[in-house]
Amino acid sequence: MDVIVIGGGISGLAVGFFARQNGTSVLVLEESTQAGGKIRTDWQDGFCCEWGPQGFLDNVPETLELVRLLGLENRLVKAGQAAADRFILRNGKLRKVPLSPPAFLVSDVVSLPGKLRVLAEPFMPRGRAEDESVLDFARRRIGREAAEVLVDAMVTGVFAGRAAELSLPATFPKMAMMERTYGSLTRAMLALRKKGGGGPAGPGGTLTTFVSGMQELTDRLVAALGPDLRLQSPVAAVQYRESTASPWVVKLANGEELSARNVVVTVPPPKVSALFSHLFPPKALEALGEIPMPPVVVVMTAYKSPQPFAHPLSGFGFLVPSREPRQILGTLFCHSIFPNQAPAGTVLLRTILGGARQPEVIAFSDEELLRLVRRELHAILGGDSDPDLVRVFRHPEGIPQYTLGHPKRLAVLDETASRFRGLYLTGNAYRGVAVNACIAEAKKVAASLR
Ligand SMILES: Cc1cc2nc3c(=O)[nH]c(=O)nc-3n(C[C@H](O)[C@H](O)[C@H](O)COP(=O)(O)OP(=O)(O)OC[C@H]3O[C@@H](n4cnc5c(N)ncnc54)[C@H](O)[C@@H]3O)c2cc1C
Incomplete structure (x- = not known):
């Protein structure tokens, strides 16, 4: 066999699919009874409950190519116009995120001195550090207040992380490049706008899903892979026989042994460490151990009335910067983002808790989580309603954190992998x-398989 892929989340399924497209023989091994990893969709009483990702931005060619190859183009659903309004909690009140420079000038999301400091961004000197936290970078460029409100909220939304701990070049490489190349984010945005580029977090895109939710993507990959995907096949050990043509021997928990020329590992770092502890040098195991994956909890609440809270609940949802004394990271207004995900005249909210800020919530019972979410929504949205439906999804290994030093860790891991013939580490723990x-990473890996 050409390739064994360990792990059947979106990374492993996509590697398998693209590898087969390239004429490579492949077997994807997934430990659980269902493939898809973090991606899983449940429908209940007409409400769409996503365990993991709510959608993806429609601006990455590799994803659009995958969608096309799977024949899913006519199943795409884009976020509605109402989702353009996003909110941030500031001093206990929800404020609309300004989306244009004039809107920023009149917005109440940052104080007047805070706005003036943002306007001074083009005159701030370039940084010199090779690696720097997202918060330090943002404070340096746009000032403390905008950094702690706007940038902290963005980091919460993407990583459920702490801006003071995350590495700028690892998490927002485009921002680091903008400062390096243009000396200022403002100058970079003006230059890139002329070229048709995008904002500091990447070119803009629209949040997109499928008619039946995100699982439609992984279900279609599962169908396309057919017998080249094996479920309930946890990999228990990996051996390397350097001098043979198929150097990789993968042992399943049931004792079965499979060999291949290449092995692609997409499981989370703690599992990579466990499988490769006898092969990797201590510095690589240390690097893997320094990629934290704090837990994330999703609490979905649905209301069979159009106005369960004082807030109109029209828009994308809100994020909570860490300086607000609250216990949730944010809430999405799912019925407003994707109106097909809730019956007409109802409300579907998706509240995210945990991450690097509050990892302890993973141990809370469903009742404790619901009590907490109701208290927080009451304080933020006004009013209180008994939800008609509640779903709780726990991700013990939630979202990997690319903390300071991540670029150096990647260099160590790349160097380690290069010492073995046909070894590839990919998945969400490394480059996005x-x-x-x-x-996108899966496609690159599939193209480099020999
Ligand atoms: C709550 C939440 C919300 C998110 N929202 C978004 C969003 O809106 N948009 C977005 O783009 N991203 C979002 N993300 C991030 C994104 O969903 C994940 O980064 C991505 O799905 C990870 O895919 P993966 O295949 O790399 O890893 P995983 O999905 O974790 O897959 C790894 C797979 O390996 C399997 N496995 C583990 N050990 C073994 C073993 N020994 N043998 C065989 N198989 C094994 C696991 O069962 C699993 O299926 C979100 C993540 C979470 C948790």
């Missing part, structure tokens, strides 16, 4: 947590 990044 978004579904788009997983798919």
Whole structure:
């Protein structure tokens, strides 16, 4: 066999699919009874409950290519116009995120001195550090207040992380490049706009899903892979026989042994460490151990009335910067983002908790989580309603954090992998947590298989 892929989340399924497209023989091994990893969709009483990702931005060519090859183009659903309104909690009140420079000038999301400091961004000197936290970078460029409100909220939304701990070049490489190349984010945005580029977090895109939710993507990959995907096949050990043509021997928990020329590992770092502890040098195991994956909890609440809270609940949802004394990271207004995900005249909210800020919530019971979410929504949205439906999804290994030093860790891991013939480490722990990044990396890996 040419390739064994360990793990059947979106990364492993996409590697398998693209590898087969390239004429490579492949077997994807997934430990659980269902493939898809973090991607899983449940429908209940007409409400769409996503366990993991709510969608992906429609601006990454590799994802759009995968969608086309799977024949899913006519199943795409884009976020509605109402989702353009996003909110941030500031001093206990929800404020609309300004989307244009004039809107920023009149917005109440940052104070007047805070706005003036943002306007001074083009005059701030370039940084010198090779690696720097997202918060330090943002404070340096746009000032403390905008950094702690706007940038902290963005980091919460993407990584459920702490801006003070995450590495800028690892999490937002485009921002680092903009400062390096243009000396200022403002100058970079003006230059890139002329070229048709995008904002500091990447070119803009629209949040997109499928008619039946995100699982439609992984279900279609599962169908396309057919017998080249094996479920309930946990990999228990990996051996390397350097001098043979198929150097990789993968042992399943049931004792079965499979060999291949290449092995692609897409499981989370703690599992990579366990499988490769006898092969990797201590510095590589240390690097893997330094990629934290704090837990994330999703609490879905649905209301069979159009106005369960004082807030109109029209828009994308809100994020909570860490300086607000609250216990949730944010809430999406799912019925407003994708109106097909809830019956007409109802409300579907998706509240995210945990991450690097509050990892302890993973141990809370469903009742404790619901009590907490109701208390927080009451304080933020006004009013209180008994939800008609509640679903709780726990991700013990939630979203990997690319903390300071991540670029050096990647260099160590790349060097380690290069010592073995046909070894590839991919998945959300290294070069992007978004579904788009997983798919783009998967395509690259599939193209480099020998
Ligand atoms: C709550 C939440 C919300 C998110 N929202 C978004 C979003 O809106 N948009 C977005 O783009 N991204 C989002 N993400 C991130 C994105 O969903 C993930 O980064 C991505 O799905 C990870 O895919 P993966 O295949 O790399 O890893 P995983 O999905 O974790 O897959 C790894 C797979 O390996 C399997 N496995 C583990 N050990 C073994 C073993 N020994 N043998 C065989 N198989 C094994 C697991 O069962 C699993 O199926 C979100 C993540 C979470 C948790």
